[in-house]
Amino acid sequence: MTVGQIRFDDAAGLLAGFGLTLHHIADGAEIPGSYWGAPEAGIIASNVYVRNDTPVHSMLHESCHLIVLPEDRRALVHTDATDSVAEEDATCYLQIVLAGRLPGVGSARLMADMDAWGYTYRLGSTRAWFEGDAEDARAWLAERRLPVN
Structure with a gap:
């Protein structure tokens, strides 16, 4: 299932509840902060970047990497958030x-x-x-x- 198959506002609202901002990137554009490369989601600080072809599991996985971090560590994240x-x-x-x-x-x-x-x-x-x-x-x-x- 991809981001384009769900309501973007639902996903953005869910992530906003954890202090994250979901950004919609144009189809075919590079995804900032993507560890695996497009179409996988990208993360930079409290921002999550997705395209319509980004898998929902990728959007949630990268978002959750940010959610589990303390605020001071979250602010330093660019592309790779795993510490352990x-x-x-x-x-x-x-x-x-x-x-x-x-x-x-x-x-x-x-x-x-x-x-x-x-x-x-x-x-x-x-x-x-x-x-x-x-x-x-x-x-x-x-x-x-x-x-x-």
Whole structure:
């Protein structure tokens, strides 16, 4: 599922609740701050950049990298935000939770898209990890008063 298949205002509103600004980049234009390159989302400080062909899972994943960071670290981010395995796991978990809050997406669809893109977990699928092996990520988020459901 791509950003062009959902309501941009829904995504922008969801991210604004976490102090992020979602920017829509013109089709074919370079995406600022994209770690993987277009069409994957980009991040710079509290800004998330997407095009219509950006996968929703990418938009949420990169956004969640920013959400899990303290404000002082968030301000320094350009393209790559990961500092640890724990942060990466928390980011993956949170993107699934937030997909459940995004109309027309939902957690199940996002997990299927994550698997299709190539996320890998030792239990074999995103859903198996989320439901049976993500206690550390859940605890990490809860400790920081970030959403776990």
